[in-house]
Amino acid sequence: MSLLSELLNKFKETFDTAPDVVASSPGRLDFLNTHQDYKGLPVVSVGVNLRTYIAIKIVNGDEVSIVSYNLKEEGSPFQDIFRLSDLKLREGKWFGNYLRAGLIAYREKGIKLPGMYVGILSSVPVGGGLASSAALLVSFLGAVAYALNLSVSRKEIAELAYHAEHDIMGIPCGRLDQYGSAYGKVIRIETRPPYNVEEINFREGVFVVLDSGIKHSTADIHPKRQAEIDEGLRILMRMPEIPLSLKEKLGEHYYEPRWEEITMNEITPFLAKIPKVSAKRIEFTLRMNSSTELALKIMRGLEVSPSEIKNVLPSHFHKEVDIAFKERGKEKILRLIGIIMNYQHELLRDLYDLSLPELEAIRNSALSSGAYGVKLSGAGLGGSLIALTRDRKTAEEVLRRGLSAGAKRGWIVEI
Template sequence: MSLKKVVEVFRKEFGAEPGVVVSAPGRLDFLNTHQDYKGLPVVSVGVNLRTYVAVKKIEGEVAKVISENLRAEGAEYRDEFSVRYPELRGGKWFGDYLRACTRSLLEKGFLLSGFYAAIYSEVPIAAGLASSAALEVSFIGALNELFELGLSKKDIAELAYHAEHDIMGIPCGRLDQYGSSYGGIIEIFTRPPYNVVELPPIPGVFVVMDSGIKHSTADIHPKRQADIDEGLRLLLEMEDLPDDIRRKLGRRYYEPRWEELNLEELKPFIDRLPDRPRRRILFTLLTHRSTLKALEIIRGRIPSEEELVTVLGDEWRKEITQALRRHNHVLALIGLIMDYQHVLLRDLYDLSLPELERIRDAAKKAGALGVKISGAGLGGSLIALTEDRATAEKVLRAALEAGAVRGWIVKVDKGVSRER
């Protein structure tokens, strides 16, 4: 339906047939949220809410672009820019994502001629599903096919990341662009060489519940990053900090070798920090440690109760015991770690709101095995893992009754793909 829609929009606007149509998925920020910009691995799920871009070459050096979603909202929906010198317009203009992607290609040595482009997206904006990355990846993917650039999925992800992070100056990590480009359930290593590992399927059903509360990565990430920087500065000023720990730290949030730090050794020093930096660094270490355990479970290894208590804490023992006793213990344990990571996002990273908690409580009561924030937080979407379609439908109804403005039962979906 969306493929047909974008082709019809293209024909109506430009009076021609598109030469290429490419789509890319939105993604669920599944595990290790807010860790990609620190160089830690993250887990993404590409889903069947997609952005479609139809393109056609034209004479000259001008790109003419329309957004059907913005047109439907009654907003300014046309953009036009030079493919040789694509300057950013500013003011959160939608066309800047496309101008930045075009500039990203130019900076890597690719030359483009003029083109028409029509965009239609199923991915809701500012809902924690990486709508901007789906736009960037589908747009670069479309230009790749149209101009036969020979880009791989990794190339497309890196070009999209460069466009958003470096050219637009948005402090994102690589999760969104890689999650959209590759699709599926993947572990993304966010330090060079930025490898991607495909993970086994998870035998459950995901539900996305949109709170309708808009958020902006650009407003959230820098504050948390600054808190971590302050904590690192204070740790490095502690004269009694052991040298082996000191060598693993750094002054900026992306410099420490986080995965090599031992929480038990570092905690006495973390506990001497002011409250906010203390909680931000604890979040980083605890969330990563629980993600490693979740990856073991996804790959088929079931930890013992004591192993899980060591990672999650004794206050989670009751939930751990219950999950291990369930017939669907793999799903139950993954859901439990989703719950644990949500609590960390709420209590240590200050990213929840009363409205989100009401939706989450309703989803849990309706049978969700786990529910957590997806994306930057302070609004956007929650994601739930359920045992089957029937439970997913109950969870979605409960979420809507509790204040979610919309929601979807989603399937794991492919990455960037040519549709025609």
């Protein structure tokens, strides 16, 4: 039975009626330019074939009744009932707060909300690095829009979901998750206004998600890295020897520089004069972004020369680049993207200090099993790794070996 059919059956059993609408949104992979969205740099998301489904029935009155069938199956608290006349977030961590925040976001836009029955069923694993909360919010906001015949675009849904999670719930996220779930496929998301989205026509390879089972907190990691960048930027801005042409592109806070206009050549002489940790974080930002733009060029199907790639990647990747260029078509593209994924993992590990021995053991097993590239996904210091493979057979071996190496859970996903 499909997930959709299962949801429809469960909804009828719970509420003794059929829903008016059903909407769904995919989970997403944090593919390229990880830890860059809060700096205003573009990020690349991959929507995958795991989805969250939301069914809604509009009812008289102002009562909202929500049932999560996943939580019910787990034996956890699974129902949230409240009145719209008393719409507010509950104290502590509560699954219903995501939907409550979504309704608050709609109300702030002047939308008159009716009572409703809501059923949730999802194949997007919670805490697996696939943005389950964004898939929940986006599918719910979309379902409400359909049920109320609201004219809202995918971009508006993504912005509402971001506002609900970031501003109303106070979760320190960027826009990657919400846009990735709202658009699906492979997209390049600009994280400065007007938040343009470019859909990339790329559907090659099979991905494996390997969940280390090590819990991490975005709320702990992001503010620390941001403060480390700020410390270095403040010192740089006060250096009289820095040319005005560079200083005009900098700023005192991590979100102020025009990062995409700054080159390593022009800033390297001054990085030695600031704390080493701050220098590493700034170098990470520049190198991560330049390698992302290179990967996007390859994924768009544009011509890229070996020398162009070698100018971006360090020398220990050059032999692999030469091997990739001996291939043709899909094989060449997947190998090149895999090489850039591996480079970005090294940046996350060595310049952003976000890996752990347990993560490296899982990653090494995936690479030795035939994965082209394996990198951290999400905040780091735990969470998940994503691996790019040629086909499903290879993906199955990567998953098997990853689980043997310490991953607690894993999934094979496609775009």
